[in-house]
Amino acid sequence: MSTQNGHIDAAGKKMGMWFFLFTEILFFGGMFLLYSIYRYKYAQDFHNAAAEENIVLGTVNTAILLTSSLCIALSISAIRRGERYFSSWLQLVTIVMGVAFLVIKYFEWMAKIDIGIYPDSPVLLKMAAGEIIFFGLYYVMTGLHGLHVLVGCVVIAFMMRFTMRQTIHRGNVARLENTGLYWHFVDIVWIYLYPLFYLIT
Amino acid sequence: MKDPSAETHIVATRTYAVVWLALLALLAATLAVARLQLMARYSVLGSLLIATAKAGLVLAFFMHLKYEGRFLKGLLLLTLCALTLFIGLTFVDVWYR
Amino acid sequence: MMLGPSNTAGRIDSAFVVIVAACVVLLTLVTVCMVIFLVRYNRKRHPQPEHVRESLMLEIVWTVVPTILVILMFYFGWVDFSYIRNPPKEAATVHVTARQWSWLFTYDNGKQSDLLRVPLGKPVRLVMTSLDVLHSLYIPAFRIKEDCVPGMKTHLWFTANKAGSYDLFCTEYCGAGHSHMRAKVIALTPEDFETWLNTAESTELADAGPRLLQNKGCTGCHTLDGTPKIGPTFKGLLGRREVVVTGGQEKEITVDEAFIRAHILDPRAAAVKGYPPVMPQVPMTEDEMKTIVAYLESVK
């Protein structure tokens, strides 16, 4: 991970991270593709199914993720200025928000599962074709997004440790920066999921 | 090999705060559009446009794309083009089927 | 244009020949140049290389000329394709149902058959679907094929020009019986065809039984002659002792009428040991069920 002369190639690392995000774009892109095709085929069913979604929780979650993005961005600026404690504190806040997001998501899922809506459930299979697909997409897309949030939280926890131990410091922020990029990306995915699942009623 | 992306750029806290406020404002806007049926027929399009605006803000400021070289922006565009191409060509099938 | 056993065959063969010819010319050109160079400029004959690094002119030539060529090739394929994809209005429709692993052809008057009989000289339009997985209807002699997709209708059309019997294959992989999912296309004179189409089928058990087994697709997996296929043979079914697996448990039973009925209604409830649990649930009326069961009991 270093250039020939042994010093750290921060720009190279950042480039690698961006490339990774490109692959993530296409990974989620495959799902958005399915979504758009099925939404075109079953516009009315999607419309009806989306009414089941809890718009309040969805909106709160969006706000939480947006704010967490702010926190991680600030933490990078902080470490750049050498404010180690402030930075790790902000990272902690980010993690807490990520966890809060997941908890809310959990309650949303449970609420649906309680009324019998989950893939392959008898209730779901009785619904219209488009609604089956809608909820399938809902579980898969928010599920994979949630998995990304979870991974993000774990990675940020490691970053906190590195920050505290000063292996991440003013002159070496590449890892934290890349984590930030990842977190923002996860945020962006949610920015699109939110209207697609909650607002199309 | 010097390129602009190698330079570090500390974004001011104020800028971040403003961006964050803008994001929340857009969130409120998108909610309003959907709830109040402001543009009933185009509400999906509207929410997607707002989502894109939000994503743009996150990309530009939080992800520092604004301060990156043309190179990275070009590649991002390339990626998005690939995705558009995939979706577009699939639609050519579905539309005319 | 070439002729063939159907209107489509001639079209496709001509497009094929044109494109193959172009390809052979190109291939010969490349190969001959390469071999000549290899021989002529061998190090023994030509110890000092001569240097030309590039030639914009050449690059342009061998970009532009092939581009024109491939657009022409595309055009040839396209013209015949759009002819083949657009059936004339007067074409008679035959409904095709594909399933693991047999074909069913249904005519407008409700007549069903496992062979595709068509009148000579008249356009026929196939409207196809599948009951389970993907299949593909392919008639090599007519040069055409199209997938049968569950939950969707696809189509093909052709006019047979020569009387005869032609192979009909399934060319989309569909499981263990894929290579045996074959049928025949029989091109009859229009008179013969009309006669066949309008003859009512006999309702004698000895005729109706096998016919129903064909039409329901049972013979895709079961035989009447004692050889096991995908599933066990029907010969000597009644009274056979065999081991079945129910809910993970094995038990030995004697096949009786109740078992046969139950197995047809819900094939997954019990499976004969040694065979894959792949038998589909085939919807049928009570009358049909009666005939089938009665017939199955009669094959000894």
Next chain:
Amino acid sequence: MAQMNETPEGASFYARTGRYRWAIVEWMMSTDHKRIGVMYLGALLSFFSVGVVLGFLIRLSLLSPGWLVDAQTYNEFFTLHGVIQIFLFIIPGIPVAFGNIFLPILIGAQDVAFPKINRLSWWLYVTGALIILLSLFAKGSPPDTGWTFYAPYSIRTPANISTAVLGVFVLGFSSILTGLNFVTTIHRMRAPGMSWFRMPAFPWTLYATGWVQMLATPVLAITLLFIVLGRFFGVGFFDPDKGGDPILYEHLFWMYSHPAVYIMVLPAMGIISEIVPVFSRRALFGYVAVCMSALGIAIVGYAVWGHHMFTSGMSDTARVIFSFITFLVAVPSGVKIFNWVATLYKGSISLDAPLLFACSFIFTFSVGGLTGLIIGSLAPNLHLHGTYFIVGHFHYVMFGGAGISILAGLHYWFPKITGRMYSERYARIGWLNFFVGFHILYFSMFVLGFQGMPRRYFDYPPQYHTGHVVSTMGSWFLALGLVIIFGNLLYSIFRGQKAPADPWGGKTLEWTIPSPPRSENFREIPVITRGAYPYDEEEVRKTP
């Protein structure tokens, strides 16, 4: 292999570092790109051997259906044959083996940009391969869907699809990380003076390939995930009973798998572009055009996937568009072929084994590519899709294209990798058997296909028997050829003559360092002052 450890110039990269007690652990933990490359090469060739043996068994059983295996086993055979050859051999193939060993050297770097991620790719590759193996031996039957895993069959069959698909999923990540690593390496690690247009053609093709790996593979990953979710949780995105659309599966699958065929063949073209100039003592003709056409193929290749679906029930409009773009992709491939032939013109050609294989590539790949145009044409495709014509086409391009170029690369770089020379005589004998057998085996498939013989058929009507017998006999020659070729190479690893640093008169950087290279590649990072193939520059001509 004790001799390999020491070269006059210092320890080669094979020498034990002594960091771990067991050599195997030391190698598995190594981040040296050459070691990783060599391990990949070994793994690839092992899987290749398994794959070809399965192919051989397929051919044997087709001699007379039923005498060797039953229908279900036959279906498992071609599925495994396809999965192994594609996902474990030819897609990772050239980038992970030759790319790993030579990319950093060719651009004058000490290693790839992310050595640890490179090692991670290798581990993922091993893991993916093991998972696929697991699907064979785990409870239930081995996968039987064909390598394409078409839904809804793949969702319904009782076989071990989930395991196999998960293995491919992991391999996908390995591939993504390799691509990402190489692209970053090429951007960041070129030696001083190595401008883009001084870079040899092989790195150029790896660059194009890397982009395809990064932007196409994720689509495969998500698609296969849908299959697994469909089987485990009943999520029916492709299941018509649950509102799904099976044709969308085909779209998503080919959206990756068509670009994937260019993952296979682009680096193969890179190898050919290295070999042809060296053995004809001339600069690569139209160097810029050759490099740019690699990018061209990569880009256009994204938009042609529908040509696998001309009879799938896709809309006619889409078929026409996809056919048109398919034809366009032939043009940059043609540009490459023409430029290679032009490189031979007025050269000073020494037809050694590497060039022999390279020229066979040009011929065989042209046959394969041109038949690609025949099936890319709408009307003929209606007849030829799903027949042995297709099987012929893809063996010509994959085995006759990418596969032959691996053989070419093996001979070309053999001295550099092992520090030994192979026997030219046996290489030629092997080549002859291979070449003759290859064309008997696969050309008969075109004939069979035109006669209407469907693929994935365990059993067939009698009119196809002759064709199948001829084809099977071809496979015997081919097998003999392969055994001779690999026998020769294996023998030479241990008994071959010592190789000099530059046995061929090559001008790219790998020939300036000892054979086998030291672990840090270069004592000093070279400073590049000229293009990759400077055969026409005065100072070079003087050296013998």
